[in-house]
Amino acid sequence: MNKRIILSLGTVILSSIVNTAQADYALNLKTPATEIAGQIYDLHILILWVCLAIFVVVFGFMFYALYKHRKSVGHQALQFHDHKVLEIVWTIIPALILIGMAYPATKTIIAMKDTTAADMSIKATGHQWKWEYEYLDQGVRFISTLATPQDQIDGKAEKGEHYLLEVDNPIAVPIGKKVRVLLTAADVIHAWWVPEFGVKQDAIPGFIKEVWFRVDKPGTYRGQCAELCGKNHGFMPIVVEAMPEDKYNEWIASKKAAATAAAAGADKEWTKEDLVANGKAVYEKNCAVCHQANGQGLPPAFPALTGSKVATGPIKDHLDRVLNGKNVMPSWKALLNDVEIASVITYERNALGNSVGDMLQPAQVKAAR
Numbered sequence: 001m002n003k004r005i006i007l008s009l010g011t012v013i014l015s016s017i018v019n020t021a022q023a024d025y026a027l028n029l030k031t032p033a034t035e036i037a038g039q040i041y042d043l044h045i046l047i048l049w050v051c052l053a054i055f056v057v058v059f060g061f062m063f064y065a066l067y068k069h070r071k072s073v074g075h076q077a078l079q080f081h082d083h084k085v086l087e088i089v090w091t092i093i094p095a096l097i098l099i100g101m102a103y104p105a106t107k108t109i110i111a112m113k114d115t116t117a118a119d120m121s122i123k124a125t126g127h128q129w130k131w132e133y134e135y136l137d138q139g140v141r142f143i144s145t146l147a148t149p150q151d152q153i154d155g156k157a158e159k160g161e162h163y164l165l166e167v168d169n170p171i172a173v174p175i176g177k178k179v180r181v182l183l184t185a186a187d188v189i190h191a192w193w194v195p196e197f198g199v200k201q202d203a204i205p206g207f208i209k210e211v212w213f214r215v216d217k218p219g220t221y222r223g224q225c226a227e228l229c230g231k232n233h234g235f236m237p238i239v240v241e242a243m244p245e246d247k248y249n250e251w252i253a254s255k256k257a258a259a260t261a262a263a264a265g266a267d268k269e270w271t272k273e274d275l276v277a278n279g280k281a282v283y284e285k286n287c288a289v290c291h292q293a294n295g296q297g298l299p300p301a302f303p304a305l306t307g308s309k310v311a312t313g314p315i316k317d318h319l320d321r322v323l324n325g326k327n328v329m330p331s332w333k334a335l336l337n338d339v340e341i342a343s344v345i346t347y348e349r350n351a352l353g354n355s356v357g358d359m360l361q362p363a364q365v366k367a368a369r
Contacts, residue, residue, distance in 0.1 A: 030195040033221055033242075034213045037198030039108045047101055054097075112198070115210040118180035122171065126183075126190030126203040126225065129232035129289060132335060133171050136182075140255045143335055144169040145285055146235045150293065153235075165222040168285065170239035174248040175215055183209040187330060188230065194223035194238055202227060215242040232289055266338035266362040272346060275359055279347025282340045286332075287348075295352030301328060306353035315358055318345055319368055333369065338362040 032038040069075040125132040134141040147166045151157035160166070173179050183192050183203040193200040197213040215221070225236035243251070284293065290302040297304035305311045310318050322341055325331035332341060342362040349356040 032198065033196040033215055033217060033219070034198055036108065036112055036213065037196060039104075039111070040198045043101075043105055043108060046104070050097065050101060112211075115180045115212045117178065118212060119177040120173075121180045121182060122173075123182045123184070124192055124203065126185040126187075126192070126229070126236070127330065127335070128187050128230050129225075129236045130286075131192075131236065131238065132186075133169075135252070138252050138256075140252060140259070142169050142255065143286075144171065144239070146237060148235075162222065164234060165224070165237045165239070167237055167239045170220070170241050172241045172243060172248055172251045173215060174245040175218055175242050177245075178212055178214045180210060180212045183211065189227050190225045190229050190236065191227035192223070192238060193226035194221055194240060196221045197223075197240075199223075200226055215240075218242050218244065235289070262337045262339055266366050268362075270339075270342070270359075270361060272350065272359040275343045275346035276350055278339070279343035279345070280351065282336065282344040283347050286336070287344065295348070295354075305348050311348045311352070311354050312356055315345070315349070315356075315360055316368075318349065319360065319365065323365075323368060338365040338369075341365045 029041050029044060030037075032041050120138075121136045123134040123136055125134075130143055130145040132141070132143050144167045146164065147168045148160065148162075148164050149157065152159050152163060181192065181199075181201075183201050184207060185203040185205045187205065189205070190203040191200060192203055192211070194213075197215070199211045199213050201209050201211045203209065219242055221240045221242065223238035223240075225233060225238075227233075229236070291297045291305050292302075295305040310321050319341070321329065322345060323331065323333045336344070339362045342360045342365045346359045348354065349358060
């Protein structure tokens with residue numbers, strides 16, 4: 001058993017030393033996709049080699065001394081109290097090593113914090129448990145939530161390739177452009193982390209933090225919330241799609257068209273059937289994480305909707321609760337449009353074991369804002 005453990009550890013250590021290529025290897029960093037991430041990777045490798053060299057020199061000398069001057073061959077231990085030259089040497093050498101490592105590290109840190117001259121700005125707001133993105137230069141805003149099917153999470157289906165790292169609305173950026181991300185949070189501390197960008201920054205309620213990145217190669221890059229933020233902390237993935245500028249412009253145009261269509265939908269009359277059907281999708285995407293897919297909730301933190309005073313009481317009180325929130329219930333006023341709020345309220349009152357029979361039109365939501 002011990003022999004097997006030693007061999008396994010030896011294999012891991014040998015592989016980590018020999019496999020210097022930036023491969024998809026569990027013990028290696030992600031392949032850098034930005035200049036800053038490349039600098040971080042190079043610093044990582046440099047400091048590993050420095051540590052290895054120190055290890056070899058120090059332990060090599062120690063084992064040599066133990067062997068060469070062992071008692072069994074007649075050597076006697078030398079007795080002395082100080083050695084000024086030796087003390088100066090072993091103070092200066094570590095100081096020079098630290099300075100040699102600190103110089104490139106400081107240059108990288110300064111570059112990481114330089115968010116000036118950005119080509120575009122995106123505001124990212126952390127919510128339990130989703131990300132809200134707003135393109136400040138384009139007037140585009142949307143919510144990005146986990147897209148992994150619940151059956152995979154519950155172990156009822158085989159896990160997909162991007163299990164817990166897929167979203168319904170990824171953000172898009174043009175390649176070759178400096179993107180500034182302004183980070184904050186609406187409830188608790190979150191952290192926006194994309195390893196391939198070399199970016200990791202806390203999102204703190206009441207504060208704005210800045211990071212930036214520039215991607216030169218098209219592709220899909222994935223990250224996660226990296227700050228424990230509640231029971232579904234692991235369900236807050238980040239997906240960034242880097243694309244040529246013409247594709248990015250098409251993406252922006254499609255987002256603006258979708259927002260225009262959603263605004264137009266608030267002025268039309270909806271049937272209860274259409275509201276319930278649309279509300280089911282809104283509920284599963286935004287509400288089921290707390291109130292559960294069957295509406296039974298997780299009392300006492302997340303109360304049930306089935307038979308609740310809110311979902312079966314006056315509809316104006318239900319609307320007020322969704323718009324303004326209360327206690328741990330967040331305000332959805334800025335996160336959902338009029339059609340989505342009208343739909344989910346109508347769904348909650350006519351599904352999940354409730355059968356109130358009434359409905360809420362998007363125009364009523366618009367008037368109540």
